[in-house]
Amino acid sequence: xxxxxxxxxxxxxxxxxxxxxxxxxxxxxxxxxxxxxxxxxxxxxxxxxxxxxxxxxxxxxxxxxxxxxxxxxxxxxxxxxxxxxxxxxxxxxxxxxxxxxxxxxxxxxxxxxxxxxxxxxxxxxxxxxxxxxxxxxxxxxxxxxxxxxxxxxxxxxxxxxxxxxxxxxxxxxxxxxxxxxxxxxxxxxxxxxxxxxxxxxxxxxxxxxxxxxxxxxxxxxxxxxxxxxxxxxxxxxxxxxxxxxxxxxxxxxxxxxxxxxxxxxxxxxxxxxxxxxxxxxxxxxxxxxxxxxxxxxxxxxxxxxxxxxxxxxxxxxxxxxxxxxxxxxxxxxxxxxxxxxxxxxxxxxxxxxxxxxxxxxxxxxxxxxxxxxxxxxxxxxx
Amino acid sequence: xxxxxxxxxxxxxxxxxxxxxxxxxxxxxxxxxxxxxxxxxxxxxxxxxxxxxxxxxxxxxxxxxxxxxxxxxxxxxxxxxxxxxxxxxxxxxxxxxxxxxxxxxxxxxxxxxxxxxxxxxxxxxxxxxxxxxxxxxxxxxxxxxxxxxxxxxxxxxxxxxxxxxxxxxxxxxxxxxxxxxxxxxxxxxxxxxxxxxxxxxxxxxxxxxxxxxxxxxxxxxxxxxxxxxxxxxxxxxxxxxxxxxxxxxxxxxxxxxxxxxxxxxxxxxxxxxxxxxxxxxxxxxxxxxxxxxxxxxxxxxxxxxxxx
Numbered sequence: 001x002x003x004x005x006x007x008x009x010x011x012x013x014x015x016x017x018x019x020x021x022x023x024x025x026x027x028x029x030x031x032x033x034x035x036x037x038x039x040x041x042x043x044x045x046x047x048x049x050x051x052x053x054x055x056x057x058x059x060x061x062x063x064x065x066x067x068x069x070x071x072x073x074x075x076x077x078x079x080x081x082x083x084x085x086x087x088x089x090x091x092x093x094x095x096x097x098x099x100x101x102x103x104x105x106x107x108x109x110x111x112x113x114x115x116x117x118x119x120x121x122x123x124x125x126x127x128x129x130x131x132x133x134x135x136x137x138x139x140x141x142x143x144x145x146x147x148x149x150x151x152x153x154x155x156x157x158x159x160x161x162x163x164x165x166x167x168x169x170x171x172x173x174x175x176x177x178x179x180x181x182x183x184x185x186x187x188x189x190x191x192x193x194x195x196x197x198x199x200x201x202x203x204x205x206x207x208x209x210x211x212x213x214x215x216x217x218x219x220x221x222x223x224x225x226x227x228x229x230x231x232x233x234x235x236x237x238x239x240x241x242x243x244x245x246x247x248x249x250x251x252x253x254x255x256x257x258x259x260x261x262x263x264x265x266x267x268x269x270x271x272x273x274x275x276x277x278x279x280x281x282x283x284x285x286x287x288x289x290x291x292x293x294x295x296x297x298x299x300x301x302x303x304x305x306x307x308x309x310x311x312x313x314x315x316x317x318x319x320x321x322x323x324x325x326x327x328x329x330x331x332x333x334x335x336x337x338x339x340x341x342x343x344x345x346x347x348x349x350x351x352x353x354x355x356x357x358x359x360x361x362x363x364x365x366x367x368x369x370x371x372x373x374x375x376x377x378x379x380x381x382x
Numbered sequence: 383x384x385x386x387x388x389x390x391x392x393x394x395x396x397x398x399x400x401x402x403x404x405x406x407x408x409x410x411x412x413x414x415x416x417x418x419x420x421x422x423x424x425x426x427x428x429x430x431x432x433x434x435x436x437x438x439x440x441x442x443x444x445x446x447x448x449x450x451x452x453x454x455x456x457x458x459x460x461x462x463x464x465x466x467x468x469x470x471x472x473x474x475x476x477x478x479x480x481x482x483x484x485x486x487x488x489x490x491x492x493x494x495x496x497x498x499x500x501x502x503x504x505x506x507x508x509x510x511x512x513x514x515x516x517x518x519x520x521x522x523x524x525x526x527x528x529x530x531x532x533x534x535x536x537x538x539x540x541x542x543x544x545x546x547x548x549x550x551x552x553x554x555x556x557x558x559x560x561x562x563x564x565x566x567x568x569x570x571x572x573x574x575x576x577x578x579x580x581x582x583x584x585x586x587x588x589x590x591x592x593x594x595x596x597x598x599x600x601x602x603x604x605x606x607x608x609x610x611x612x613x614x615x616x617x618x619x620x621x622x623x624x625x626x627x628x629x630x631x632x633x634x635x636x637x638x639x640x641x642x643x644x645x646x647x648x649x650x651x652x653x654x655x656x657x658x659x660x661x662x663x664x665x666x667x668x669x670x671x672x673x674x675x676x677x678x679x680x681x682x683x684x685x686x687x688x689x690x
Contacts, residue, residue, distance in 0.1 A: 016488030027476045221472040225489045226461050
């Protein structure tokens with residue numbers, strides 16, 4: 001944009017657009033209710049529903065040995081909370097069928113010589129068969145089994161049997177799980193939802209902004225007036241920054257008072273950084289709306305942007321688990337950086353210095369999206 | 383005539399879309415305070431030409447000025463002083479009449495905005511409906527709102543693209559009275575229309591077909607320039623007569639008007655020969671002045687022969 005054009009930027013015209021957008025927002029009550037309602041609905045839905053540490057998984061036990069050691073082992077598995085012993089099949093074939101049908105997640109096989117071998121010091125084998133079609137569902141339970149097996153029988157192996165107790169390994173690992181020691185999924189998901197909800201609503205709202213004017217024919221009129229592209233774009237973005245802040249506040253309130261998410265860091269800093277993120281998403285939406293021919297296309301583009309923002313940002317799956325190229329793609333998305341900022345401020349108490357490496361990519365994204373949007377916004381119908 | 387007397391003065395204006403010439407080297411001069419009628423069939427390039435005048439489209443070739451500003455380089459200045467009324471209603475249906483006017487007044491940075499909005503509501507008789515949403519208005523009221531909105535910044539030139547399409551005759555007449563008052567006060571108006579009665583209310587006319595300007599001038603000049611000869615026939619069996627005349631050399635148009643038939647052709651000698659061949663004593667033939675519609679259809683047929 002040339003210096004002369006910038007010189008003619010009028011705050012008076014900008015304000016005219018902002019006012020108009022607010023009036024239209026007020027008239028479209030359904031959309032406004034959705035913009036406020038959707039974040040709350042999603043927060044409740046996902047906040048309560050998503051659990052990366054599944055427990056009480058249905059388990060079948062095939063116990064050929066009913067001795068005291070076997071009973072202790074079974075009780076320990078049940079007390080771990082990972083296994084709910086729901087079936088006791090009579091045969092191996094029946095057990096296999098339960099696994100096949102998906103009625104149980106695990107089948108535990110205790111051989112008939114379990115106690116005998118144990119007493120002889122022969123290290124009996126306990127077979128645990130898992131339906132591992134979804135590794136995330138079985139993983140935590142399987143690692144819990146190993147911990148149980150080491151210690152479970154120590155109490156029963158007394159007197160002369162004490163020699164059978166598990167011996168300590170050569171190394172003692174001390175593990176301190178910082179910031180979320182109890183591994184509570186909500187602490188990770190609820191702050192993450194802030195970025196997801198903002199990405200979804202902000203991009204869609206503005207993706208429609210210019211396409212709607214074009215479809216309704218009002219764009220031709222707007223183009224015939226002295227109003228400049230930057231005034232139209234900024235005028236359409238400003239009102240929705242207010243909406244974005246309403247969403248941020250609602251999510252933070254719910255996170256604090258419904259999910260009890262710890263908030264260690266500075267909330268004022270979080271509010272400040274949110275402005276960059278909201279503006280980045282709004283600019284992206286505006287850019288989409290200058291590319292789309294109609295409102296349907298605009299919504300499709302918004303979804304094309306939304307999916308990787310969920311899947312590759314580290315919201316749903318661990319960011320470091322992705323191959324390098326996918327991490328690069330993820331790093332181009334504003335949500336990836338915003339997630340780290342929100343989790344960093346809320347859970348880890350990060351300050352400006354710690355989140356700075358995540359702020360500049362957001363600023364860069366905002367600058368690029370805004371520039372493309374202004375360039376793509378046609379001042380004529382050519 | 384000095385250039386300052388001309389609101390529009392362009393030459394050779396051309397616009398192509400995907401290699402197809404939509405507007406082909408049009409020259410046009412419109413004097414200030416004049417109502418200039420722009421006529422032509424659908425798709426003849428009228429809307430494209432108007433959009434080039436008000437800075438919505440950039441001409442591929444040609445040059446000239448609109449209100450003294452260069453149409454190629456001073457589009458921003460042109461936009462400030464032109465009122466453009468689009469073919470389709472293009473104000474916000476979810477805003478009230480007053481909010482629409484207020485928005486446009488703000489966009490043009492009108493001084494004393496409240497008074498300007500109030501004045502424009504009153505002049506168009508919209509003050510009682512000012513809180514009504516534009517989307518709930520009937521076609522006639524939407525048109526009044528659109529006119530009020532494109533006048534709010536006191537433009538020097540009004541470009542109206544088929545403003546009366548779908549408007550009832552009474553509203554149409556009132557609209558034209560308003561246009562004449564505005565022109566009398568010094569406003570220049572360029573208006574496109576399909577209605578012949580409206581064309582006759584313009585000071586001067588231009589006829590556009592296939593992107594070319596085929597005729598221009600006052601009504602009398604356009605009629606005379608076409609050199610079209612027209613006969614009116616009355617009598618029995620006109621339907622058979624019409625069938626007998628069509629296709630004969632020299633007969634270009636045979637049009638039924640109630641109980642009469644109009645027969646026209648550019649070549650008077652050939653037309654007379656054709657008529658003599660089917661003459662019947664029961665018919666009464668009268669030589670009449672060609673109507674504007676006859677002239678335009680003839681111009682279009684001629685253009686089709688030449689360009690299509």
